[in-house]
Amino acid sequence: MHDATIAERGEDAESQPAWGAVVSMSLGVFGLVGAEFLPASLLTPIAGELGVTEGMAGQAVTATAAVALITSLSITAVTRKLNRRLVLLGFSLLLILSNLLVAIAPNLPLLLAGRILLGIALGGFWTLSAATIMRLVPERYVPRALSILFSGVSAATIFAAPMGSYLGAVAGWRIVFVAAAGLGVLAFAVQFATLPDLPSRGQSRFGTLIEVLSRRTVGLAMAAILLVFVGHFAFFTYIRPFLETVTGVGVAGISAILLAFGIANLLGNYVGAFLLERSMRLTLAIMPLTMGTLALSLSTLGGNVAADAAMVALWGLAFGAVPVAWSTWITRAVPDEAESAGGLFVAAINFAIATGAAAGGLIFDVSGVETVFLTSGVVLVIATAMILVRVETRAVPKAV
Template sequence: MTDATFPDLRDGSAVTPGAAWGAVLSMSLCVAMLIASEFMPVSLLTPMAEGLGASEGQTGQAISVSGFFAVAASLMVTTLAGRLNRKWVLVAMTALMLLSLVMVAAAPNFLVLMGARALLGICVGGFWALAAAVMMRLVPAEDLPRALALMYGGQAIAAAFAAPLGSYLGEIIGWRGVFWALVPIVAANLVWHIVALPSLPARGRQDLGAMLGLLRRPHFRRGLIAATFSWGSAFTMFTYLRPFLEQVTGADVTVLSALLLVLGCAGFLGTWASGRMVGANVAPLLALPALVMGGGTLALVLVGGSLAATALILAAWGAMNTAMSVIWMAWMSRNVDDAPEAGGSLMVAAIQSSILLGAVIGGLLLDAISVEATFLGSAALAAVAVAIAGNGRRLTRPA
């Protein structure tokens, strides 16, 4: 990835002399576990629904509820924890993830599952709101792009392998066994945080006024809305991908795991390509993710019965899914560089809102009509995102 991939989120505070790479790797593992924990229900949706006596649409709300609490946490955590040492805030967030996994694995009913996912949402939103600022204090300025690449590498690995492994292992040890398998890894990560993270005293509160100021800027507000619809479209499709592949493509567990692996591995290509594709002018690329992914989702409705066609479409979809993060992060870094931390918090909130939007809309359409209707809803959200983004000029800061 190039340096342009990452926003300059510095707040003027001094960084740690020398690079604390052990702490960076601990953060990367935490990212991987967060992504795996948050989206594991996607690959286990059908057996989880059966095990808890709920519909697939209801169980899909396990993702939406984590998104709801992640939105709140992303906007509030730096204010509420303003005077607390950031090391112990991150340790607490990881402990919440551990508790959430235990609750999900042992959940006797749907209500306990929702409570566990709410705890995970707090962890997700709080961690991502603090992650970039903490990373800036772990390494010198010249090492920041490399450190961020390692952190996002944890995300890419989880996105590539969590879903297919979850689907495959779920057939062998059951969906509860999959979540129990994550518990010792997160417990080890918690201990690693305590050992590797240096003391990180608070250096000021998050300014809510800065976030409100950004929302008053028309170009940023339009971009945030377009990003929300882009991710909303993606999660409407992705959350309910397993029911589609089972019902329309006719995939058994082995084929399902292979297709999810194709989708995930294509994400590495998308990350690599987008780091080179994003140049000085990112505006023309803003509509591209929704256009490609929305078109691919619509194509699945038309030709999803063909295994070969489905695999090709999922590969393109997976590549653009990771490229979307790079494209929109580059947009943010170049259009709100005077208030980067506030912009970062709002972007996290927008993405998590889109998870909530996508899971809710998709679940309602699935239960009320069909999984094809869910995918058509995803394509419709993508069309809205493309319409708002346009050629990107109205989403960029006036010269």
């Protein structure tokens, strides 16, 4: 039997979905994603107190993303014999330890050490999340459960940066990370109380990733995922300069528009679950098509505050459904190796964050932000075509 042969669900999950455990995982996601992006709102005071440049302090985010990428590709093999309940609880403990280590860090190396621990927890938790959801609820409830899980991401996007910035100004940046550790304690406590026993299910090794990629259309699906997230992050990374220079709004206007984006993103999680119950292929395709159309429209027609704000919010709604849809695809297309496929998914996202931001930066410096959005739109339309033509939405057989 392969690792994570999740299709063979237990009778408990079939008869009574473990919604409490699903909510506990959403709390974990909220804590992990919130901690990941906290340095962005606290960069100046962190750099000032540690006596480093803001650019050096910004490596706290880079270190977390890089370690999360490596962890996502290795965690399934490294923990193949361990009970998944214990592994997930271990990641929550790492979240707590990471934030406490950052809170007391007297210098940059120790701060980066704490952020490395966070990267392990972040990459590992995401890799196992879809496979774990499959074991907590019956198949018909998987999209709904995933929408609850990803609502933790949207909530962190909405609250982490502004709350971190406010609390940092009132009490200091170290207190912000102590509070983040407290949130980790809450997540750990709820997970300890609600996560059922989840014995390991196999002997997955590093070669399993290659085996999964060799399956018909899985590699193409991962390429489509990469294109969708590259298109998104090229857009989202440079949304502020677009709103400043093209739309012509100030800081207050930018904050309001980004808040609307975050709220719409949260709603998109549930819109995705609703659409997935009707058509997976339609959901996978219509979201990048919507985002691509919006990017192309903004690049050519941007400049009206109301219209631009509405399009950015609609982008948030469409993107909110994307991770829910692709995580559901993993549970249906690769049910026997959902953990390994989840690792590839997380790796693709982290690579897309770096690629989208870097490529967008080069284009921005050469041709301006409108060209960044134009390129983003083209990439998303290509991803849509790939999904419609080549991506399978049923179980993908192993390569012979």
